[in-house]
Amino acid sequence: MSVEEDMLAKLRPSHEEEALIESTVRELVKRVTATSIAKEVTFEPVLVGSIAKGTYLKNPDIDLFLLFDPEVPREKLEEYGVRVGKEAIGGREHYAEHPYIRGDFNGLKVDVVPAYRIKDTTQKMTAVDRTPFHTEYVKEHLAPEKRDDVRLLKAFMKGIGIYSAEARVQGFSGYLCEILVIRFGGFREALEAASHWKRGVYLSMGSHEKARFDGPIVFIDPVDGNRNMASAVSLHSLSLFIVAARAYLAAPKTEFFFPKPVPLLSVDEIEDRLKGKGQVLALTLPAPDLIDDILFPQVRKFERNLTQALVQRDFNVIRSWSNVIDDRIIILHKLESFELPDAQLHRGPPVWIHDNSDDFLAKWRDNPDALSEPFIENGQWLLFIKRKHTNARELIVSNMSALDIGKDLNKYKEDVQVLGPEVPDDSQILEAISVFLDKRMPWER
Template identity: 35%
Template sequence: MEDLLKQILKDIVPNENERKKIKEIVQRFKKKTEEAASHYVKEYEVFLGGSVRKDTWISGEADIDLFLLLSPTLPREEFRRIGLKIAEEALKGYKKIKRFAEHPYLEAYVDGIRVSIVPAYKTSKGKWISSVDRTPFHVKYVESNLRDENARNQVRLLKKFMKGIGTYGAEVTVKGFSGYLCELLIIKYGTFKSLLKNAVKWKERTIIDLENYYKGDLETIIRVFPRDPLIVIDPVDPSRNVAAAVSKRTLGRFVSACRSFLKNPSKCFFYPEKREIKIEDEVKRHGKIIFLLLKHGRMVEDILYPQLERLSRKLVRRLEEMGFNILRWRPFSDFKSKSVIFIELESDIISENYLHLGPSFFNEFHEESFLKKNLSKGFFVWIDEDGKWKAIKRRKITNAKEAIKSVLKEGKIIPHGLKEALKAEIFIGGMEELMKRRGLLKFLKDFLTIREFWIGTYEGSN
């Protein structure tokens, strides 16, 4: 394993030429941002954050995050307006992209490097006005705890491993490990290898409290963070779980990959091979797949994707209530013009008749209600071997596509932010229609091949 990790590090540690290039861009845009800020406000500081400042970035993947720290006396609207004006001026001459976090910020690509200028309030510790105000304190904490080059390289190994297995990134489409969380895990466990050996022993609701804020009081921690599968207390803010974005699925993928890597270390965990598939062949391994296509304008990822998930969950729940057996589902989006929800079913056509369970014959009140309701509709009823009343009922809808149309027509499950999109254009189809829509085939391929590639080590074993 040691030789493999040395080989990976040769590829991912930035060389002097790359460092020189990044440093030049940082200095240039730090100066531009300071000059722009001086035109609008008296109090400001331009602070370099992110993995470039902490020296934990992977070669070829540097992102420059410049934080524009403004006075906490600025009202929110004024803060947003001035912050964007300064960023606009600093990035003049470059194609700018407006991004949204708690408040908007701008980014541009300079010589292939993403440069972001993010407004934040300059506050004292614990007096945060917005979530991004913690960033300078995060940076200082990491810098003071990852002092030597080897420790920072261990973070690089972890990030590359996370990227390879698809668990890196706190964005809503990944629900994974942020760069800051990776840094804290190395601070906790010391090395990449040590982290993996400990991660395979994690139990549900593993708690990491680097600064011992809670003094081991598990009851209080669980009360503060009741639903998170992994809890890593923020060393600069004990009310925050740095791992809050990590879903149970992503945590499971990480732990499973750790087990496999420790048993069989391989370069493929860091550089996974692209799996070429013939969609027609892959489809044969699956159940019936239907899709719901939504057309819309450009939408913010952090807003749209949770709504797509909410719609998918509610839709699947209603389909299950109607008698369909759902194997799995997942939404996809380009966030520019279209989103699609794939639903894989055991069968897209179900029987018209189904079994309805009733009360025990001992329960006179419920027996009477059951009999009146079912006999009045002409259903066949009887007392079964278990002493309970049962009825054979008939479904109104037996086709999954028709069921989806019916549920959407009711309108009850549609999140507010998607109502306009659903009004614009909606299409429900099966595999035949899907194969004709070339623009959806990439999404379909991703849906069909969502698989933990490292489980291949178990194939053929007894």
């Protein structure tokens, strides 16, 4: 049995599951059309997403859209959507750009989402109005015998850690996987194509005029020529896909789909592994209750601003990393050293910019923080000054109030813990450092 056949046996839903999903969808449609709102306002329940397209993996979400007439005002649409969902399945209100209801029903996860019934994607009024067009496109263009190819590609992406357009992953959406299979003809064919991609690869389904998009990969959405449906894919995700595709084609194995987890290291094991290789600055704070797409860009901004603060003050940052583990944001920086010498070379103006030179000399001559007289090199004033913070942790702690750590994170500044160079005995931070230090590819662990 080939690796792919072996995998499909695991990925394909069972006949029982298929039957349960079918009956659940029928029941759901019945329920939403029976709600009190359905009696007042006309809307059309439409199944979208991977179930509608027959490309779902095990335990899929059911995505049920309620399509309203464009005449309905936006706030009414939102109100109706939420009320229909609540009445039909209970659940909880969620909000992206747009409110929707997420709940459990028959043991399956269900999203009930209001949207507008538009004629084409140029009329888009909410962020999700385009979704039914995606569903239709795939239903029309994906041959039923290629559904398993989509399952394999999605599972492959998931296995190597780049499945999802969400900010947490910055990878390939389910829809993009489907279109890749349609475009190239199958799972292996998509990998074969990817193995030749370069940064900046440009793809489309037809003879689209090349719209100007930035980004590591551009794939024009067949239902909307003005949209790059691969815009979420980071350079890292693209690179990992190229490398994984080549590695898989050379030697397929199940670990691409189901990688072994990163082994967790103890404090001693981490200290052992770091010996002579640098020291880890660990920073942690409670993760506020925000959706990933709001939270993760801020976490990464925090990471970047920390890196910048360290580098600006001469600390040598070897690598950095951030993630949210359970309810905590954890940011790690591997430094060449936690300690720097007292003396810091401080650069002043060129000697012939007299006003600035006078100010510089007035400031630094006889300044208690000056460790030398101002001197000249290559026409520029220099001197050695006392470094304000010779320890990386102290630097970050004392600069925390001045750091912009993201719109929604700034209010958690007082809860930030800055740790190191001793490895903290804290299970989530140990998990983070274990992942940070494990440089193997997911399929090679």
